Amino acid sequence: MVEKQKKIKPGALCELCHGRKAVMKRPKNLQKLCKECFYNVFETEIHNTIVGHELFKKGDRVAIGASGGKDSTVLAAVLKTLNERYNYGVELVLLSIDEGIKGYRDDSLATVKRNQKQYEMPLEIVSYKELYDWSMDEIVSCAGIRSSCTYCGVLRRQALDRGAAKLGIDHVVTGHNADDVAETVLMNILRGDTARLESSCSILTQSSGSPIKRSKPFKYTYQKEIVLYAHYKKLDYFSTECSYAPEAFRGTARELLKSLESIRPSCIMDIIYSGEHLVLGQKKKVTQQRKKPNKIKNDMEQEVRSDGSIKIKQNETKDGNRCEKCGYITSNRICKACLLLGGLEANRAKLDIEGNTAVDGAAKLTRTLEKLAF
Numbered sequence: 027m028v029e030k031q032k033k034i035k036p037g038a039l040c041e042l043c044h045g046r047k048a049v050m051k052r053p054k055n056l057q058k059l060c061k062e063c064f065y066n067v068f069e070t071e072i073h074n075t076i077v078g079h080e081l082f083k084k085g086d087r088v089a090i091g092a093s094g095g096k097d098s099t100v101l102a103a104v105l106k107t108l109n110e111r112y113n114y115g116v117e118l119v120l121l122s123i124d125e126g127i128k129g130y131r132d133d134s135l136a137t138v139k140r141n142q143k144q145y146e147m148p149l150e151i152v153s154y155k156e157l158y159d160w161s162m163d164e165i166v167s168c169a170g171i172r173s174s175c176t177y178c179g180v181l182r183r184q185a186l187d188r189g190a191a192k193l194g195i196d197h198v199v200t201g202h203n204a205d206d207v208a209e210t211v212l213m214n215i216l217r218g219d220t221a222r223l224e225s226s227c228s229i230l231t232q233s234s235g236s237p238i239k240r241s242k243p244f245k246y247t248y249q250k251e252i253v254l255y256a257h258y259k260k261l262d263y264f265s266t267e268c269s270y271a272p273e274a275f276r277g278t279a280r281e282l283l284k285s286l287e288s289i290r291p292s293c294i295m296d297i298i299y300s301g302e303h304l305v306l307g308q309k310k311k312v313t314q315q316r317k318k319p320n321k322i323k324n325d326m327e328q329e330v331r332s333d334g335s336i337k338i339k340q341n342e343t344k345d346g347n348r349c350e351k352c353g354y355i356t357s358n359r360i361c362k363a364c365l366l367l368g369g370l371e372a373n374r375a376k377l378d379i380e381g382n383t384a385v386d387g388a389a390k391l392t393r394t395l396e397k398l399a400f
């Protein structure tokens with residue numbers, strides 16, 4: 027939904043070109059702009075992010091994680107424009123994951139199929155059902171709605187990697203924007219989750235052992251500006267929320283961020299800046315009360331620096347370690363997806379035997395996984 031723009035005095039001129047009429051106040055800094063100058067600053071800032079962080083190199087095959095929503099649709103449109111304008115020399119493809127959510131993902135995939143034609147990009151669709159033998163609808167009916175985001179997040183990340191590997195892709199980009207990043211920083215601060223806090227601002231990441239990079243070219247792009255860009259350019263996107271409620275605590279952090287932004291628009295960038303510059307002190311001996319109960323070693327994302335080197339965290343297993351069950355790259359014996367699916371299978375068996383709707387096994391496993399830093 028496009029939020030109502032604050033009124034601009036009739037006849038006010040664009041503060042950048044001083045020639046055309048201003049039609050909008052830029053959400054990021056309240057600058058009054060005409061449409062053309064808005065397109066220009068919006069696209070140029072994303073280009074500067076891509077170049078400044080050396081996200082791509084010539085010849086890269088880049089998959090755009092395409093959900094049909096506003097962020098990934100704008101990402102596809104902007105990357106196509108920039109690739110042509112600045113001659114990045116990358117090959118762009120659309121990669122969609124069908125989580126199996128009736129009445130939601132099937133409709134949004136129809137949008138992606140139209141985008142495929144509009145942007146003339148190849149499209150690959152990978153489904154949870156074919157990869158894991160479980161659709162999200164089945165997972166929710168077995169494990170309940172409360173943990174749906176945990177399951178979906180783990181499975182989607184792996185599905186994107188697997189889809190990319192199938193296509194010989196070097197790099198997956200997603201439409202995570204500045205609001206998403208600031209929200210994650212806030213959430214991790216509020217939870218005292220310093221392990222996740224450290225990596226929440228990384229623009230370029232890579233799972234340990236995986237050759238596929240992941241990045242967020244919209245890291246500094248405001249959600250409101252993405253919506254305005256899609257609106258002015260009349261882009262074809264799907265705007266319905268997922269049928270399974272967003273993670274409750276993220277929703278709270280989102281509301282908090284919105285209130286802060288309405289008083290001080292720069293707070294989104296300021297939170298990201300703080301997150302990027304936070305230096306965590308050496309961990310003090312963890313008190314019994316704060317000690318996290320997980321014994322399973324974390325399968326952390328690694329930050330990739332702009333020179334291509336990888337920030338190695340302590341106690342990591344060697345690259346190339348494979349899950350004993352599915353063969354997917356992991357730093358644990360069993361990957362997170364198999365752990366979750368194992369819990370579901372046990373629960374399904376229990377349901378079959380008992381014929382009741384107890385969800386103890388899966389719910390317990392989910393709680394354990396929620397405490398892990400992914």
Ligand SMILES: Nc1ncnc2c1ncn2[C@@H]1O[C@H](COP(=O)(O)OP(=O)(O)OP(=O)(O)O)[C@@H](O)[C@H]1O
Pocket residue numbers: 090091092093094095096097098099121122123124125182199200201202
């Ligand atoms: N089913 C999917 N298939 C491929 N990529 C996905 C899928 N779901 C999410 N993504 C990627 O992850 C990003 C963040 O997803 P999230 O679920 O937070 O949705 P969002 O913020 O509403 O984004 P969008 O507007 O693109 O749907 C998306 O922009 C997209 O790049």
